[in-house]
Amino acid sequence: MKANYRARVVAALLLITMGAGSVLALRKVESVRGREATLEEVLYLPSGKTLKRISLGYSGLLADIYWTRAVQYFGAKHHQHATRYDLLYPLLDITTDLDPHMIPVYQTGSIFLCQKVPEGAGQPEKAVILLHKGIRENPEYWRLYFTLGFVHYMDLKDYKAAKDDFETGSNIPGALPWMKIMAARMAEHDDIETAITLWRAVYEITKEDSVRDSALKHIVSLQADALIEELERRIQTYREKTGSLPGRWSDMIHAGLLREVPNDPTGSHFKLMPDGTVDVQDATQFPFLGEVRTNKN
Amino acid sequence: MISRLSAISLNTFREAVRDRVLYNLIVFALVLVAGAPLLGQISIDIEQLALINVGLSAISLFSVVIAIFIGIGLVSKEIEKRTLYTILARPVRRWEFIAGKFFGLLMTLVANMALMTAGFYAAMLVYQHHLTGADARLLIAVYFTILELLMVTAITLLFSSFSTPIFSAVFSFSLFAIGTFSEDLRNFAALAHGATKWFSTVAAYAVPNFASLNVISQVAHQQPINGRLILFNTLYALLYSAAVTAGAVLIFERRNLK
Numbered sequence: 112m113k114a115n116y117r118a119r120v121v122a123a124l125l126l127i128t129m130g131a132g133s134v135l136a137l138r139k140v141e142s143v144r145g146r147e148a149t150l151e152e153v154l155y156l157p158s159g160k161t162l163k164r165i166s167l168g169y170s171g172l173l174a175d176i177y178w179t180r181a182v183q184y185f186g187a188k189h190h191q192h193a194t195r196y197d198l199l200y201p202l203l204d205i206t207t208d209l210d211p212h213m214i215p216v217y218q219t220g221s222i223f224l225c226q227k228v229p230e231g232a233g234q235p236e237k238a239v240i241l242l243h244k245g246i247r248e249n250p251e252y253w254r255l256y257f258t259l260g261f262v263h264y265m266d267l268k269d270y271k272a273a274k275d276d277f278e279t280g281s282n283i284p285g286a287l288p289w290m291k292i293m294a295a296r297m298a299e300h301d302d303i304e305t306a307i308t309l310w311r312a313v314y315e316i317t318k319e320d321s322v323r324d325s326a327l328k329h330i331v332s333l334q335a336d337a338l339i340e341e342l343e344r345r346i347q348t349y350r351e352k353t354g355s356l357p358g359r360w361s362d363m364i365h366a367g368l369l370r371e372v373p374n375d376p377t378g379s380h381f382k383l384m385p386d387g388t389v390d391v392q393d394a395t396q397f398p399f400l401g402e403v404r405t406n407k408n
Numbered sequence: 409m410i411s412r413l414s415a416i417s418l419n420t421f422r423e424a425v426r427d428r429v430l431y432n433l434i435v436f437a438l439v440l441v442a443g444a445p446l447l448g449q450i451s452i453d454i455e456q457l458a459l460i461n462v463g464l465s466a467i468s469l470f471s472v473v474i475a476i477f478i479g480i481g482l483v484s485k486e487i488e489k490r491t492l493y494t495i496l497a498r499p500v501r502r503w504e505f506i507a508g509k510f511f512g513l514l515m516t517l518v519a520n521m522a523l524m525t526a527g528f529y530a531a532m533l534v535y536q537h538h539l540t541g542a543d544a545r546l547l548i549a550v551y552f553t554i555l556e557l558l559m560v561t562a563i564t565l566l567f568s569s570f571s572t573p574i575f576s577a578v579f580s581f582s583l584f585a586i587g588t589f590s591e592d593l594r595n596f597a598a599l600a601h602g603a604t605k606w607f608s609t610v611a612a613y614a615v616p617n618f619a620s621l622n623v624i625s626q627v628a629h630q631q632p633i634n635g636r637l638i639l640f641n642t643l644y645a646l647l648y649s650a651a652v653t654a655g656a657v658l659i660f661e662r663r664n665l666k
Contacts, residue, residue: 115661118503122657129651134613136644140620141594143637176592183595 159208174210181206181216182319185223189230189321196232199223203241207248217245218258219319225266230325230398235266254316256280257290261309264297273297303337332399334376335391342373342381342389356387412500413508420512424478425519433477434520437470438527459535460546460628463528467521468553468624472584475517475557479564480576482509483660503657510565510653517557525550548633552621555645559616560584562652569660587616616648 159177163170181202188196203220207213223231224238242259249255260276263269274297281290289308296305307330314326345368349357352366360383363369373381379392391397424430441463483506486492495505525547533539563583567576586593590612597608621641623633 115502118501119658119661122503122654122661125654126651126658129647129654133644133647133651136640136647137613137617137620139640140617140637140644143634143640144620176589179592179595179599183598 159205162205163209170209174206174213177202177206177209178213178216181220181223185232186321192229194228196223196228196234199232200234200237200241204244207241207244211244211248214245214249214252214255215318217242217249217255219317219322221245221258221262222313222317222319222322222325225262226325227266235262238262239267251283251285253280253283253286253290256283256286257293257312257316260293260297261313265306265309270297303333303340307333307337328397329399331376332397332402335397335400336402338373338375339381339389339391343387345369346383346387346389350387356385357383359383412504413511416495416500416505416508417512417515420482420509421515421519424513424516427478430474430478430516430520433470433474434523437466437524440466440470441524441528441531456535457628459531461624463531464546464549464553464624464627467524467528467550468556468622470524471517471521471553471557472560474520475513475560476564476577476580476584478516479513479561480568480573480580482513482565483568484573484576502661506565506569506653506657506660510561510656513561513565514558517561518554521550521554521557542630545630545633546627548638549622549624549627551638552623552641555641556618556621558645558649559587559618559652562649562656563616566652566656566659569656570663583615584618587618588622589619590615590617591619617644621645 162173181199184198184202185196188199199220203216203224206216206220210216221238221242224241225231225235227233239259239262242255242262245252245255246259256276256279260273260280263276264273274294277290277294277297280286281288281294289312293305293308296302296308310326310329310333314323314330317323317326345363346357349363349366349368357363357366360369360372360380364371375381375391375397377393377396382390382392384390391400394400441459443462483492486495492505496502528546529539529543532543536543560580564576564580567579571579593608593615594612597605597612600608620637626633
């Protein structure tokens with residue numbers, strides 16, 4: 112009886128210590144393999160269609176796993192400020208082969224693809240291919256036309272294609288009326304208000320935190336751009352009136368061109384530069400500042 | 409104690425190698441390995457890759473199947489035939505019986521692995537007409553399969569210590585399948601919040617991790633395997649199987665055999 116008791120105690124102790132040891136060893140294994148261990152294997156898999164055949168009917172489950180992997184991959188690369196996202200499109204393609212009706216993959220995945228490096232993969236052409244695939248498989252889903260129009264307008268600067276996308280999408284039953292308004296606004300290239308409207312829609316459509324964060328940064332940067340454009344226009348008016356540039360904001364206030372020292376969208380004062388241009392105090396708050404203005408010029 | 413352990417291990421080994429099912433599975437695996445070049449011929453430029461992938465995968469999968477099919481009957485068969493009472497009536501402790509069964513099954517599996525690996529290299533020799541130093545790297549995948557078997561043996565023995573053979577097989581296969589997806593479970597845990605995160609993290613570390621033991625794709629593509637990975641995988645497999653075997657001992661010690 113005593114020997115039995117001793118054996119049980121030893122077995123229990125072994126179970127606890129070896130179990131804890133195995134967790135520590137596994138953590139070491141993980142650190143050696145790195146975060147992308149599971150993703151590297153994807154490269155050896157031929158295609159989503161083959162995977163679908165060998166999934167024994169559980170392709171939906173496999174699609175969920177692959178979408179999770181795509182999000183993990185993008186998140187890890189984004190965190191590292193990577194400049195290459197080689198596996199992103201293959202992962203999205205495999206996911207949508209496994210489940211062609213997984214709408215978030217097309218919507219959010221295309222935003223991952225189209226944004227400029229390091230915010231995204233810088234592959235707007237691939238985003239268009241993915242969205243065309245999504246539209247082919249889900250022709251009744253008008254929001255995919257919105258995202259396609261967004262990519263054409265913002266990243267590829269193909270305004271005619273963007274107009275066609277918004278128009279086609281607006282004709283789908285259930286499409287919101289602003290799709291028609293967007294189609295009409297496509298004639299105004301690199302318009303800040305249009306860009307803000309598009310980014311607001313992206314912010315509302317997506318649930319992915321990194322995309323929402325990027326959309327917010329774009330909106331704030333564009334709002335600052337709009338304010339800077341207006342301030343610089345007033346500075347030119349001051350110059351025409353007085354023949355010289357204002358030295359400080361109070362000159363503009365005394366001239367009746369401003370009511371108070373202007374603030375950027377974060378609440379900080381704008382900087383008045385000696386050459387008559389306007390800048391923000393903290394450029395890190397506005398990572399996309401000047402993008403639309405540069406395109407216009 | 410050593411003599412009692414080795415006696416049980418050797419008897420388990422002898423009994424297992426007499427099983428005809430075992431030979432059927434080995435022959436089937438060898439036929440699959442031999443047929444691998446055919447798969448390469450109906451594709452383009454992947455003859456050698458197909459031979460390595462199919463060969464090593466067959467060795468791994470069939471070894472797991474053999475481990476589970478032999479392992480599930482290790483304890484229940486002894487109870488059914490009433491031979492367990494004869495063994496325990498001698499000065500053999502219950503933990504010695506479980507440990508002896510574990511080592512006996514492991515010996516059987518390693519012997520099978522050696523046989524199948526020899527068949528695999530023979531197929532490589534026939535296909536390539538010679539073996540190079542680079543082909544020795546494939547043995548890392550074989551070694552990792554042995555580590556995998558170490559864990560599968562312990563798991564099967566754990567279920568066998570309290571359940572019927574059919575349920576033991578179902579549980580073991582399920583845990584094997586879950587173990588191959590354990591990294592996805594860990595990815596899920598990283599994305600989850602609150603209680604779900606806590607629960608999925610515990611589950612991810614409690615289930616065996618077979619994903620890190622599968623390097624067939626890497627060796628087939630002649631990618632180097634980190635020495636530290638070999639070391640930590642070995643450590644992990646030893647510790648995990650020791651913990652699970654200790655669990656099996658704990659259950660079997662408390663089991664009422666009357």
